[in-house]
Each structure stands twice: as structure tokens, then as C-alpha cells.
Amino acid sequence: MAGTQTALSVALEQLTIAAERLKLDSGLREMLANPKRSLIVSISVKMDDGSISVFSGCRVQHWDARGPFKGGIRYHPNVTLDEVTALAMWMTWKCAVVDIPYGGAKGGVCCNPKKMSKGELERMTRRYTSLLYDFIGPYRDVPAPDVYTDAQTMAWIMDTYSQIRGYSVPECVTGKPLSIGGSEGRSEATSLGVVVCAREAAKQTGLKLKGATVAVQGFGNVGWNAAKIAYDLGCKILAVSDSTGGICSSKGLNPYKVYKHKSKTGSVTNFEGSENVTNKEILETKCDILIPAALENQITKTNVNRIEAKIVAEGANGPTTPEADKALHEKGIVLIPDILANSGGVAASYFEWVQNLTRERWSLEDVNRKLESKMVKAFNDVHRTAKKEESDMRTAALMLGVGRVAEAIKTLGLWP
Numbered sequence: 001m002a003g004t005q006t007a008l009s010v011a012l013e014q015l016t017i018a019a020e021r022l023k024l025d026s027g028l029r030e031m032l033a034n035p036k037r038s039l040i041v042s043i044s045v046k047m048d049d050g051s052i053s054v055f056s057g058c059r060v061q062h063w064d065a066r067g068p069f070k071g072g073i074r075y076h077p078n079v080t081l082d083e084v085t086a087l088a089m090w091m092t093w094k095c096a097v098v099d100i101p102y103g104g105a106k107g108g109v110c111c112n113p114k115k116m117s118k119g120e121l122e123r124m125t126r127r128y129t130s131l132l133y134d135f136i137g138p139y140r141d142v143p144a145p146d147v148y149t150d151a152q153t154m155a156w157i158m159d160t161y162s163q164i165r166g167y168s169v170p171e172c173v174t175g176k177p178l179s180i181g182g183s184e185g186r187s188e189a190t191s192l193g194v195v196v197c198a199r200e201a202a203k204q205t206g207l208k209l210k211g212a213t214v215a216v217q218g219f220g221n222v223g224w225n226a227a228k229i230a231y232d233l234g235c236k237i238l239a240v241s242d243s244t245g246g247i248c249s250s251k252g253l254n255p256y257k258v259y260k261h262k263s264k265t266g267s268v269t270n271f272e273g274s275e276n277v278t279n280k281e282i283l284e285t286k287c288d289i290l291i292p293a294a295l296e297n298q299i300t301k302t303n304v305n306r307i308e309a310k311i312v313a314e315g316a317n318g319p320t321t322p323e324a325d326k327a328l329h330e331k332g333i334v335l336i337p338d339i340l341a342n343s344g345g346v347a348a349s350y351f352e353w354v355q356n357l358t359r360e361r362w363s364l365e366d367v368n369r370k371l372e373s374k375m376v377k378a379f380n381d382v383h384r385t386a387k388k389e390e391s392d393m394r395t396a397a398l399m400l401g402v403g404r405v406a407e408a409i410k411t412l413g414l415w416p
């Protein structure tokens with residue numbers, strides 16, 4: 001990590017900034033600063049060698065005033081309850097910014113999935129699901145993929161939940177494979193949303209998307225798809241990276257070829273015709289659009305002065321600290337905040353849930369049309385708010401998200 005501020009301290013500082021501007025009273029602020037419910041579980045798993053390992057997992061449900069809880073599940077060695085709490089809080093604001101009827105949640109298991117076999121991952125996922133069983137469900141809390149979990153993980157969750165229920169419940173989870181009720185377009189939706197936001201910001205700043213230079217940190221689901229979509233729109237991909245390092249080429253990279261190379265070698269590095277660079281250098285690439293799509297806390301006070309992009313579109317959750325936000329704004333760099341930029345993922349998850357509940361199937365064109373319209377509306381809402389409030393886009397998005405959730409809580413009232 002490039003800095004030391006925790007994700008939760010960032011999330012709480014952002015809440016304070018929004019609450020001050022919205023003039024929320026102290027009781028409401030305290031409610032919003034704390035998740036409604038957090039569950040910690042110990043997941044005992046039989047490993048391939050016959051031994052038993054116990055993994056620590058959790059599910060944090062932040063607020064559900066606008067609808068059922070919704071949020072991804074992350075498998076990573078650095079997962080902590082605090083980090084998951086921050087991610088759950090951001091989910092609450094995000095669902096409100098993109099205006100879908102969900103609250104925010106997040107789950108995590110502290111493990112190293114890269115060192116586990118497929119069988120071990122399946123047994124861990126099923127046991128974790130059984131421990132969460134009473135807390136999740138189609139009208140209660142609907143999980144989705146996040147870092148190092150994917151459509152297969154969601155399939156195991158759906159199957160475990162359905163086996164216990166006694167009948168098939170595809171609507172208990174989103175981000176599933178197409179064969180079991182997943183939605184067309186879901187796997188690329190987060191990245192499509194990121195690129196649509198970057199396109200709208202480019203329009204505002206007079207930047208032409210065709211030929212615009214792009215750097216992407218993280219080459220997983222969000223990063224690789226964002227690089228691919230931007231490339232297909234005529235952008236020049238200057239640099240990409242993953243946890244093993246980065247590559248750059250002034251002539252531009254073909255992300256499809258980089259993806260093939262990574263699938264073969266396990267890393268983007270040593271790609272033919274490119275130069276190896278560090279992850280630090282990726283963020284400091286001189287480019288038009290920078291897309292952080294890895295983890296939190298990447299653009300901080302220590303490197304913000306070396307960021308040379310015109311637009312930063314946050315594919316990842318929480319990659320920029322509040323201090324860095326301020327510095328970027330002062331430098332005239334347009335930052336499209338995570339709770340807006342990557343909200344396409346949860347919007348498409350919502351579309352998947354609706355299709356499952358109604359037993360319908362929408363075409364890819366339908367999904368992408370609805371997604372595009374949600375993203376453009378959310379972008380314009382945030383942009384308009386930023387103008388009105390004379391603020392940066394982060395503050396505006398937080399004001400919109402926190403404000404909508406606060407309004408819902410006030411309208412519902414407190415019971416008992």
C-alpha cells in the first residue's frame with residue numbers, strides 16, 4: 001500500500017465531510033457511521049491433505065433503509081472487519097447514487113485464494129454460506145463477487161443456499177454464470193460503467209475519447225474489462241498492472257493480447273514489446289485517463305503530486321484518500337469517485353436480481369441500454385450537484401448518496 005490510512009478511517013472522514021455539508025444532526029450521523037449488523041464467523045475447512053484449517057470471515061450489513069442489503073464478497077489475506085465495514089458503507093452510498101433500491105453490505109474471508117485448490121475454495125465457500133445462511137437471502141442480503149471471487153464462487157453460494165432451502169433460489173446471489181440465471185453483461189458491467197463515466201467526464205473537459213491515453217492499475221475483472229472497452233472505443237492503453245507488477249508501451253498495448261499472456265503466465269509482466277514497470281510507476285504514468293482498479297489506499301498524500309492524469313476514474317473501491325482528493329482537485333484533475341464510477345456493477349446486479357425474481361431473461365442490448373442510461377443519469381446528478389455546491393465530484397457524490405439514505409431513514413422513523 002502506498003499510504004497508511006485505513007479504509008474505515010477514509011470512509012468515516014468522507015461521511016463527516018458529507019454530513020457537515022448536509023447539516024445532518026449528530027444522532028443520524030452516528031447511525032450512519034455504524035453498520036446495522038456485523039457477523040463474524042470461523043470457517044472450518046478440510047484441506048486437500050486431510051488437515052483442517054480455520055478461516056476468519058465476516059459479513060457487514062451497513063444500512064438497508066432504501067432496500068435489501070447488497071454487496072460483494074472478498075477473499076484476500078488482508079481482509080479485516082474494519083476494511084469490510086468501510087466497503088459496506090461505500091455500498092450504501094453507491095446504491096443510493098445510482099438510485100437502485102438496495103442498502104449496502106460486504107463480506108470477506110481472510111485467506112490466500114492463490115494458494116488454495118479449487119476443491120478447498122469450494123468447501124470454504126459452502127461452509128461460509130452455511131454460516132451466513134440466516135443473514136442473507138433474496139429479500140434480506142444479496143452477495144456478489146469482489147476481489148478474488150468470481151461467477152463460480154457465486155454458483156457455489158447459490159447451490160449451498162438452495163440445497164438448504166430445498167428449492168432453487170437464483171435470486172439469492174448475483175454475478176452468477178449465465179447457465180444458472182446470471183445476467184448478460186454483468187461481468188463487464190462495472191467496467192462499462194467506469195468507461196461511460198470517463199466518457200461523460202471527457203465531454204465536460206473537452207477531451208476526445210478516441211486516441212485518449214489510458215493507464216490501468218489492476219488487471220482483474222474490472223481492470224481488464226475497462227482496458228478492453230476503452231481500447232475498443234479507440235483509446236490508447238499505455239500501461240497496465242497486476243499484483244506482480246506492471247507493463248507500459250508508448251505505442252499502446254493490445255489488452256486482448258495482454259489478457260492471453262496473463263492467462264498463460266499468471267502475470268502481465270514480460271509481455272512482448274512492452275517495458276516492465278512497478279505498480280507505483282503505473283499510477284504516475286502521464287496519461288489522459290487513469291483507472292485504479294485494484295485495491296484501496298493507492299493515491300495518497302505521498303504520491304498525489306506525481307499523478308499526471310487529466311481524469312481519474314475509480315474502478316476500485318477507496319483507492320484515493322481524502323487528502324489526495326483535495327490535492328487532485330486543486331491540481332484541476334477530475335476525479336470520478338468510486339461510488340459513482342464503479343456503480344455499474346451493482347446496477348447490473350440489480351438487473352440480474354430483477355430478472356431472477358420475475359423469471360425473465362433480458363438481452364445484452366437491453367441490459368447495456370438500461371445500464372448506460374442509469375450511469376449517464378447518475379453522472380449528471382453528481383456533476384450537477386458538484387456545480388451547485390461548488391465542490392469536487394467526490395463530495396457531490398457523497399452528498400447525494402448520504403443525503404438520499406438519510407432521507408429514507410428519517411422517513412421510515414425508528415422502531416421500536
Ligand code: NAD
Nearest residue numbers: 146147148190218219220221222242243294316317342345
Ligand atoms: P479481481 O480479483 O478480479 O482483480 C483484482 C486485480 O488487482 C488483480 O489483477 C490483481 O492482480 C490486482 N492487484 C491486487 N493487488 C494489487 C496491487 N497491489 N497493485 C496492482 N494490482 C493489484 O477483482 P475485481 O473484481 O476486478 O475488483 C477490483 C476492484 O474493483 C476492487 O476494489 C473491488 O472492490 C472493485 N469493484 C469490483 C466490482 C466487480 O464487479 N467485480 C464492482 C465494483 C467495485
